[in-house]
Amino acid sequence: MLALNRLLGSALGKRGLLGSGLALASGSGGAARCSVPATTTSSRGKSTSKEAAGGGGAEDEFYQFRDQKIPYIQDLHIRDPSEVTSLPCFRVLDDRGKLISGCEKFELEKDLSKDMYRTMVRLQTLDTLFYEAQRQGRFSFYMTCFGEEATVIGSAAALETADHVFAQYREHGLLLWRGQTFQEFADQCYGNNRDFGKGRQMPIHYGRKDLNVHTISSPLTTQLPQAAGAAYANKLNGYDGITVAYFGEGAASEGDFHAAMNFASTLACPVLFFCRNNGWAISTPSDEQYTGDGIAGRGSAYGMPALRVDGMDAIAMYHATKTAREYIMEHKSPVLIEAMSYRSSHHSTSDDSSRYREISEMQAWKARDPVARFQIWLEDKGWWSDEEETEVRGEARKEVMKVLDAAERENKLPLREMVTDVYDEVPQHLEKQYQEIKKFAQENKHLFPNNVPIE
Numbered sequence: 001m002l003a004l005n006r007l008l009g010s011a012l013g014k015r016g017l018l019g020s021g022l023a024l025a026s027g028s029g030g031a032a033r034c035s036v037p038a039t040t041t042s043s044r045g046k047s048t049s050k051e052a053a054g055g056g057g058a059e060d061e062f063y064q065f066r067d068q069k070i071p072y073i074q075d076l077h078i079r080d081p082s083e084v085t086s087l088p089c090f091r092v093l094d095d096r097g098k099l100i101s102g103c104e105k106f107e108l109e110k111d112l113s114k115d116m117y118r119t120m121v122r123l124q125t126l127d128t129l130f131y132e133a134q135r136q137g138r139f140s141f142y143m144t145c146f147g148e149e150a151t152v153i154g155s156a157a158a159l160e161t162a163d164h165v166f167a168q169y170r171e172h173g174l175l176l177w178r179g180q181t182f183q184e185f186a187d188q189c190y191g192n193n194r195d196f197g198k199g200r201q202m203p204i205h206y207g208r209k210d211l212n213v214h215t216i217s218s219p220l221t222t223q224l225p226q227a228a229g230a231a232y233a234n235k236l237n238g239y240d241g242i243t244v245a246y247f248g249e250g251a252a253s254e255g256d257f258h259a260a261m262n263f264a265s266t267l268a269c270p271v272l273f274f275c276r277n278n279g280w281a282i283s284t285p286s287d288e289q290y291t292g293d294g295i296a297g298r299g300s301a302y303g304m305p306a307l308r309v310d311g312m313d314a315i316a317m318y319h320a321t322k323t324a325r326e327y328i329m330e331h332k333s334p335v336l337i338e339a340m341s342y343r344s345s346h347h348s349t350s351d352d353s354s355r356y357r358e359i360s361e362m363q364a365w366k367a368r369d370p371v372a373r374f375q376i377w378l379e380d381k382g383w384w385s386d387e388e389e390t391e392v393r394g395e396a397r398k399e400v401m402k403v404l405d406a407a408e409r410e411n412k413l414p415l416r417e418m419v420t421d422v423y424d425e426v427p428q429h430l431e432k433q434y435q436e437i438k439k440f441a442q443e444n445k446h447l448f449p450n451n452v453p454i455e
C-alpha cells in the first residue's frame with residue numbers, strides 16, 4: 001500500500017496542482033516521469049546503461065524504463081480513475097464578483113483592469129448588434145461569445161501581440177484587444193471590398209497577419225497541429241514569443257487534438273493549448289463529450305503541465321495565462337489551460353439551443369455572468385461608475401450601428417476575384433469557368449447582389 005501511495009503521490013505531485021498560489025509544475029514531467037541520474041542518460045531518449053535499457057530485478061524499487069522511473073507495486077487491482085483527484089479550479093473572484101479573501105496579491109492595476117472591462121463591454125455590444133443584424137438578413141452567419149468574455153479578454157490581455165494565435169472562431173475578442181476596429185469586423189462579415197480575406201471566408205473567420213492572428217479554419221481542430229508546428233518553427237528560429245491555440249472542449253475530441261499534444265510535448269514546442277470548456281459543443285453537452293478529468297486532466301498523460309481556471313473570472317484568466325506564458329517562455333515547452341465557462345448564447349445564428357437545453361440551466365449560468373462579476377469588482381475598488389458604464393455602452397452602440405451601415409454600403413469585390421490569388425497566373429481551366437460564370441451573371445443580373453461588380 002505504501003508503494004501505491006508513492007505512485008499516486010508522484011502522479012499528483014507532478015500535475016501542477018494549485019495550492020495557495022498559482023504555480024505550474026516545473027520540468028517536462030507528467031505523471032510518473034522523473035529525471036534520471038546524469039550517468040545513465042547521455043541525452044533525452046538516448047539511454048546508455050544496462051539499467052536504463054529496461055533492466056532491473058524484483059528487488060529494485062523502480063522500473064527504470066529509458067528515462068522513466070516507474071515505482072513497482074505488488075498490490076494488483078485496476079485503478080479507478082476517480083482515485084486520482086481532479087485538478088482544482090483557480091479563481092480569485094467569487095460568483096458575485098467579490099474578491100476571495102487572501103487573493104489581494106492577484107488584484108490587477110487600475111488602467112489594465114479598466115481597459116479589460118471596456119473591451120469586454122465593447123465585445124458584448126459588438127456581438128449583440130451583429131447577431132441582430134444577421135437575424136435581419138443583412139449578412140449570412142454570426143457567432144457570439146456571450147459567457148466567455150472573461151476567458152477571451154482575460155487571456156488576450158496576458159499575451160503579447162508578438163504571440164501567434166491560432167483560434168477556433170469564438171475568440172474574436174482577442175482581435176478587439178489587439179486593436180481590430182469595429183469597421184474591420186463589419187467589413188469581414190459583409191465580405192466587402194475592404195475585407196482582408198476578400199470575401200472568400202465565412203463571416204467571423206477573421207485573420208490578421210499584422211496582429212499575428214492566423215485565419216480561422218472551419219474544420220475543427222486543424223489549428224492545433226498547425227500551432228504545434230508553428231511553435232516548433234519559431235523555437236528553431238529563436239522567435240521571441242509563444243504560439244497559442246484556442247479550441248473548444250468539443251474540438252478536443254478530434255484526433256488532431258491528440259496528435260498536436262503529442263507532437264508539442266515530445267518536440268517541446270513553446271505552445272499554449274487553450275481550451276474553452278463552455279459545456280456545450282452545439283447540442284452535445286460536455287458530459288457526453290468525454291469522461292475522466294475533463295481536458296486539463298489529459299495534460300499529465302502527455303507530460304504537459306496543466307491549469308484549470310474559472311473562465312468567468314477575468315482576473316484569474318489573466319494570471320493563469322500570464323503564468324503559463326512565462327513558463328512556456330522559460331522552459332520552451334507546452335502548457336495546457338482549461339477555462340471552465342458556459343456558452344450563454346446559441347451555438348451560432350443557425351442554432352436554437354432551447355431545443356436541447358433547459359432555460360433554467362441558462363438562467364443559472366446567467367447569474368455568474370463574467371462581465372457583471374468583473375464590473376462589481378471594479379466598482380468595489382471605486383474604479384468604475386454608472387456614468388462610465390452608460391457612456392461606454394452608448395458609444396459602443398452608436399459606433400457599431402455606424403460601421404454596419406458603412407460596411408453594407410461598400411461594394412463587394414469584383415466577380416473576377418473568385419479565381420485570383422490561388423495561382424500566380426490564373427490557369428486555363430479556372431479562366432474558362434470564370435468566363436462561364438461571368439456570362440451567366442451578365443444575363444441574370446437579378447440573381448446577383450447589385451453591389452457585386454461583374455467584371
Ligand SMILES: Cc1ncc(C[n+]2csc(CCOP(=O)(O)OP(=O)(O)O)c2C)c(N)n1
Pocket residue numbers: 170218219220221247248249250251252276278280281282343347
Ligand atoms: C471536423 C469538424 N467536425 C464538425 C464540425 C461541425 N462543428 C462546427 S462547430 C462544432 C462544435 C464545436 O464545439 P466546441 O469545440 O466545444 O466549441 P464551441 O462552439 O462550444 O465554442 C461542430 C461539431 C466542423 N466544423 N468540423
